[in-house]
Amino acid sequence: xxxxxxxxxxxLTFFAATAQAQTEIQWWHSMSGALxxxxxxxxxxxxxxxxxxxxxxxxxxxxxxxMTAAVAAFRAGNAPHILQVFEVGTATMMASKGVVVPAEKIxxxxxxxxxxxxxxxxxxxxxxxxxGQMMSFPFNSSTTVMWFNVDALxxxxxxxxxxxxxxxxxxxxxxxxxASGHKCPFTTAWQGWTQLESFSTWxxxxxxxxxxxxxxxxxxxxxxxxxxxxxxxxxxxMAQQGLFVYKGRAGAAGATFESGECAMYxxxxxxxxxxxxxxxxxxxxxxLPYYPDVAGAPQNTVIGGASLWAMAGKKAEENKGVATFFxxxxxxxxxxxxxxxxxxxxxxxxxxxxxxxxxxxKQNPGTDVSVNQMIRKTTEKSRGIRLGNYVQIRTIExxxxxxxxxxxxxxxxxxxxxxxxxxxxxxKFEKANKS
Amino acid sequence: xxxxxxxxxxxRSNWLPWVLIAPxxxxxxxxxxxxxxxxxxxxxxxxxxxxxxxxxSGLDNFAALWRDDTYLxxxxxxxxxxxxxxxxxxxxxxxxxxxxxRVVRGIWLYRSLLILPYAVAPVVAGVLWLFLFSPSVGLVxxxxxxxxxxxxxxxxxxxxxxxxxxxxxxxQISYNFLFFLAGFQSIPKSLVEAAAIDGAxxxxxxxxxxxxxxxxxxxxxxVVNTVYAFFETxxxxxxxxxxxxxxDTAILVYKVYFDGFKAMDLGxxxxxxxxLMAIVIGLTVLQFRYIERKVHY
Numbered sequence: 001x002x003x004x005x006x007x008x009x010x011x012l013t014f015f016a017a018t019a020q021a022q023t024e025i026q027w028w029h030s031m032s033g034a035l036x037x038x039x040x041x042x043x044x045x046x047x048x049x050x051x052x053x054x055x056x057x058x059x060x061x062x063x064x065x066x067m068t069a070a071v072a073a074f075r076a077g078n079a080p081h082i083l084q085v086f087e088v089g090t091a092t093m094m095a096s097k098g099v100v101v102p103a104e105k106i107x108x109x110x111x112x113x114x115x116x117x118x119x120x121x122x123x124x125x126x127x128x129x130x131x132g133q134m135m136s137f138p139f140n141s142s143t144t145v146m147w148f149n150v151d152a153l154x155x156x157x158x159x160x161x162x163x164x165x166x167x168x169x170x171x172x173x174x175x176x177x178x179a180s181g182h183k184c185p186f187t188t189a190w191q192g193w194t195q196l197e198s199f200s201t202w203x204x205x206x207x208x209x210x211x212x213x214x215x216x217x218x219x220x221x222x223x224x225x226x227x228x229x230x231x232x233x234x235x236x237x238m239a240q241q242g243l244f245v246y247k248g249r250a251g252a253a254g255a256t257f258e259s260g261e262c263a264m265y266x267x268x269x270x271x272x273x274x275x276x277x278x279x280x281x282x283x284x285x286x287x288l289p290y291y292p293d294v295a296g297a298p299q300n301t302v303i304g305g306a307s308l309w310a311m312a313g314k315k316a317e318e319n320k321g322v323a324t325f326f327x328x329x330x331x332x333x334x335x336x337x338x339x340x341x342x343x344x345x346x347x348x349x350x351x352x353x354x355x356x357x358x359x360x361x362k363q364n365p366g367t368d369v370s371v372n373q374m375i376r377k378t379t380e381k382s383r384g385i386r387l388g389n390y391v392q393i394r395t396i397e398x399x400x401x402x403x404x405x406x407x408x409x410x411x412x413x414x415x416x417x418x419x420x421x422x423x424x425x426x427x428k429f430e431k432a433n434k435s
Numbered sequence: 436x437x438x439x440x441x442x443x444x445x446x447r448s449n450w451l452p453w454v455l456i457a458p459x460x461x462x463x464x465x466x467x468x469x470x471x472x473x474x475x476x477x478x479x480x481x482x483x484x485x486x487x488x489x490x491x492s493g494l495d496n497f498a499a500l501w502r503d504d505t506y507l508x509x510x511x512x513x514x515x516x517x518x519x520x521x522x523x524x525x526x527x528x529x530x531x532x533x534x535x536x537r538v539v540r541g542i543w544l545y546r547s548l549l550i551l552p553y554a555v556a557p558v559v560a561g562v563l564w565l566f567l568f569s570p571s572v573g574l575v576x577x578x579x580x581x582x583x584x585x586x587x588x589x590x591x592x593x594x595x596x597x598x599x600x601x602x603x604x605x606x607q608i609s610y611n612f613l614f615f616l617a618g619f620q621s622i623p624k625s626l627v628e629a630a631a632i633d634g635a636x637x638x639x640x641x642x643x644x645x646x647x648x649x650x651x652x653x654x655x656x657x658v659v660n661t662v663y664a665f666f667e668t669x670x671x672x673x674x675x676x677x678x679x680x681x682x683d684t685a686i687l688v689y690k691v692y693f694d695g696f697k698a699m700d701l702g703x704x705x706x707x708x709x710x711l712m713a714i715v716i717g718l719t720v721l722q723f724r725y726i727e728r729k730v731h732y
Contacts, residue, residue, distance in 0.1 A: 064697045067484075071699060074485050092699070096485040247571075248589050249677060256571060391698040395678075399505075402680040406590040421505065428499060432481040432702070433488065 022054040025321045026080035028070060030063045030306070031140075034273050038342055046328050053321035063089070063306065064391060070311075074099065079311040081322050084139060086306045088390045090127065091213065093309055094135055095388060095433040101310045101319065102129070103137040103326060110323030114330075118348045122300050122374045126384035127307050130215055136307035137326045138347040140338075142270035143301045143370050144190075144198040146170075146289060150282040152263035156180035163286045167234060170264065170289045174243035177263050184245040184262035186238065189253040190304070192397035194266040194288070196223055197302050199231060201382035202288055202373075204296035208426075213386040217430045221393075221422045224415035227294060232411035236404040246405040249398045268304055269370035272343030285366040287373055300376045302385055305344060343367070345374055388429025393422045471712065477705035484699040496706035505682050506690070506707075513686045517664035519600045524607045524660050525653070531608070532615030533641065546616070553609035557667065561674030564602040568594075588676060592683035595676045599684050602671045607663055611656050618652035619645065650730040658722055665715050687711050 031039045036059060043055040060066035063086035070083045085093055093100060107114040116124050116134045120141075127136045150160050156177040164170045174185035188194050200207040206222050213219035238244035245262065247253035254271055256262045258278040266288060275283055290297045308329075310322045328334065335351035338344065340360055346352040352371055355361065361368040378384075387393060400418045403409035409417075446452045481492040500506050531549060538545055552560070567575045568588060576586040588595045622645055630640045646653075669692040672678060678685030678693070688711060695704030 068696055068699065071484050071486075092484050096483045096487050098487050099485045246589055249679065259571075261571060389698065389700060392694065392700065395693070395698075399679065399681045399685075402590060406592075406680055408681070421503070424499065424503065428481070428700075428703070431492075431495075432490070433483050434490075 023052065023317050023321045025053055025055050025082065025318065025325060027055055027057045027082040027084070027308075027325075028060045028066050028080040029057055029084040030059070030061065030066045030086070031084075032059060034277065035140075035342060038338070042329075042338070045334075046325060049328070050324070053324055055325055067092075074311065077313075079313070081311060081314055081318055082325070083309045083311055084306045085136070085309050087126065087304050088394060090136070090307070091217075091386045091388045091390060091429070094129060094386070095217065095429070099312055100135065101312050102133050102135045103127075103308070103310060104134040106310045106319055107323045107326055110320045110327075112323055112327045112330075118350060120345065120347055120349060120352070120375050121378050122376075122382075122384065123303055123345065123347050125214070125378055126303055126386075136309045137329065139306060139308045139329065140270070140342065140344040141303045141305040141307075141347055142268040142344050143303050143374055144194045144202075144266060144288045145269045145301075145370050145373070146264060146266050146286045147257055147271065147275065148284045148286060149257070149260060149263045149279075150284050152177065152182060152260070152281070156182060156263075160284070163284060164264075165287060165289060166292045167231070167289045168292075171234070171238060171243065173264065174238065175241075178241070178243055182263055184247075184256060185242075186244045186264045187247045187253045187256060187262040188244075188265055189247075189251045189267035189271070191249070191401050192394045193302075193304055195231065195235065195401070196228065196397060197385050198288055200228070201300060201302045201385075202290055202298050203227060203294050204299040204379055204381050205294075206381050207385060208387060211380045211383060213388075213426075214383055217388060217426075217433060219387065220426055221387075221419045224412065224419045227291075228415055229411045231291070232401070232404055232415060236407070236411055239405040240407055244405075246402070269345070270305065270343045272367070285369050287369055296379075298373075299382045300378055301370075301373045302382070303345070303374065340367075343370075345371060349375065387422075387426060388433065389425040392425050393418075396421045396425075474705045474708050474712070477701055478709045479702075480705075481702045484701075486701075492702065496702045497710075499703065500706055500710065505685075509682060509685050509687055509690060512683065513665070513688075516596070516600065516603075516668075516684075516686050517661060519596075520603045520607070520664040520668070521657065521660040523600065524604045524611055524663075525656055527604065528608045528611035529615050529649075529653075532612050532619055533645075535612070535616055536619040549612050550609045552605055553613075555606065557606060557670030558674045560602050560606045561599075561671040564598060564605070565675045568598050588680075590680050592680055595680060595684045598675055599668070599672055602675065603664065603668045606671070607660060611660065614652050614656055615649065618649045622648050647731055651732055654722070654727055654730045657726065658719055661718055661722070662715060665711065687714075 027043070029039050039057050043057045046055050058080070060069045066083070067085055067089050070079055073079045104114050104116065116128065119138060123138045123141050124134060127138060128134050148160075148163055153160050153173065156173075157180065158164070158173045158176050164173045170186065177185035197207055200212075200223065205225060205227055206212060208219045208221045208223070210216045210219035235244055239246060247256045247262065251267070253262065253265055254267060254274060257265045257267075258275055260279070260281055269285070272285070287298065288301050308326070310319065314322075332348055332350035332354055335346055335348055336354040336358070339346040339351060339355055346355055352375065396418055400409070400414040404411055404414045478496055479491060479493060480489050481495060482489040535542065535545055535549065555563070567573050568586065570576050570587050570589065579586045586594055588598050626644055626648075627640055630644050635643065666688055668686065669689045672684060672686060672689040673692065676684045678689055687707065691704050691707045691711060694700045694707065
């Protein structure tokens with residue numbers, strides 16, 4: 001056992017000795033499983049295409065864990081060069097002054113071309129500061145979609161030629177599933193993201209003032225509007241009738257769809273990788289459901305996923321390496337390959353066109369659903385969401401929504417409470433980041 | 436060095452006692468007082484996640500807690516949880532130790548099995564119990580379902596509380612058991628035998644002879660278990676309910692952990708830990724003042 005271990009260790013020392021001419025770029029990420037392999041392959045490909053820099057991807061746990069690790073490392077002066085931060089952490093990263101080098105700046109400084117306009121608006125807008133500068137590099141963007149177990153729908157007598165697209169249609173389909181004896185007709189993952197955030201932009205309705213916080217830190221939650229109340233009330237009723245079965249916070253519902261326990265669920269488009277691997281039934285993907293009587297719906301859904309941040313305080317040569325890597329990731333061909341492999345969005349229009357030209361969408365029906373939800377022109381209300389202390393606000397959303405699903409609170413009470421508790425946190429964030 | 440009659444050790448040297456307690460003193464200072472001081476300092480600060488702008492905010496963090504209804508609510512949750520964990524943990528292990536003390540053959544096996552859970556990390560304990568009690572795949576949930584009980588820790592607060600109490604108690608029983616068993620075995624056999632000769636039943640012997648002699652252990656475990664329930668159970672909560680449904684299992688220490696390490700609101704988290712520290716210090720003082728009087732050493 002010991003001897004086996006010694007060999008690679010020795011080999012590594014030799015490698016390290018020969019590779020010293022290269023500048024190492026540390027990249028902390030949160031991609032595990034199939035997506036972890038993907039990140040490894042990206043690094044391998046980049047490292048083989050040039051010799052000046054060496055990207056070293058390091059898995060640092062979940063998104064929140066890697067961010068906490070980076071905060072600790074930064075305070076100790078050992079931050080990585082590149083940090084992958086989930087969309088929820090965007091406001092925190094932007095507000096922390098002197099922590100990052102804007103992606104746009106690091107690329108321009110290194111002499112690379114950077115055109116924010118080539119990006120899908122809903123993606124670039126999300127990561128662009130109020131002064132118009134793109135702060136982080138869009139890496140893996142997903143959005144909210146609806147997944148269907150086609151076999152289960154067929155068995156319940158729901159038409160699968162035209163999948164349910166609106167909430168009334170979803171409710172109807174759920175009722176049929178229930179009548180046919182299905183135990184879990186509909187569920188959802190990431191309830192705050194799918195049922196409040198994306199729901200808002202999809203209906204061109206504000207979740208928070210100031211363009212959902214995109215225009216300033218003095219934004220406040222307004223997600224207790226009549227439309228929001230109507231939707232949560234609807235879901236609450238569905239829960240009481242057994243049409244919607246709550247399966248837990250974050251991505252917990254994913255396993256119940258993949259196992260066939262639940263027939264329909266809203267989740268990230270990036271659930272594709274897991275579903276295509278695990279589901280033993282025919283599945284389909286549709287747009288996020290909407291209310292057809294709401295003017296302006298459907299607008300566009302909001303992104304999830306993560307972006308890459310260049311950490312400040314590094315040597316010029318290292319910054320150049322980061323820029324070179326970002327430049328590599330900007331290649332539409334690379335982006336198209338990544339999109340096809342993971343189900344994450346093609347982040348530029350060019351990458352979308354290349355993917356379309358390769359007939360990928362025709363061969364894999366439904367894979368373009370998420371893209372079409374996103375590549376529309378965004379509005380003030382749908383551009384994105386940028387709220388401070390958002391990890392905590394998401395938890396508040398979980399806590400209050402659970403009370404509705406359990407029948408302990410009305411939709412109005414729960415949403416009012418989210419607004420009240422959330423706004424306390426927003427005020428606090430504004431104060432903490434004032435100077 | 437002289438051992439005086441009232442068990443006090445008297446040193447002739449001026450410096451030797453200080454040198455002897457220095458290592459322990461250093462550990463206490465470095466790992467208890469220094470972090471506690473930091474927490475106290477941080478609780479008056481408001482800063483961004485990376486610590487780039489740190490501002491003195493006075494009692495703002497505490498005022499925010501006071502305004503937060505759900506925070507006040509979690510005091511009740513914590514009280515219920517702690518009483519259940521300490522109460523059940525101590526009484527169950529007392530029963531187990533009582534019987535283990537009477538086992539004649541195979542005591543080592545019995546003892547080892549009971550001590551085993553102590554080696555399990557809280558998060559692992561949480562996950563183990565979550566598997567058993569998970570509504571979709573859990574064995575216990577399946578059996579309960581057969582009896583017509585629809586088990587759902589995701590939406591039923593009582594179910595969720597039951598789960599974290601069971602997991603926390605299970606984890607702590609071994610520790611308590613060890614102390615109780617040692618306590619039982621250190622009671623002179625002659626006392627118990629004398630009571631037996633006088634015609635006292637097993638129950639009477641336990642109640643009038645063994646239990647009074649166990650009060651020092653009982654008191655020690657009461658303090659330790661209270662501290663355990665207040666501080667060391669966040670791993671179990673994080674791995675099972677994450678404070679849900681709603682906030683019904685969000686005990687105080689879990690919120691400290693979540694706000695500090697997940698949400699990176701260090702000021703708010705520090706303020707909560709100061710409050711928690713104050714509560715536990717207060718409880719410990721109370722225990723020493725009022726309950727210790729009933730302890731026979």
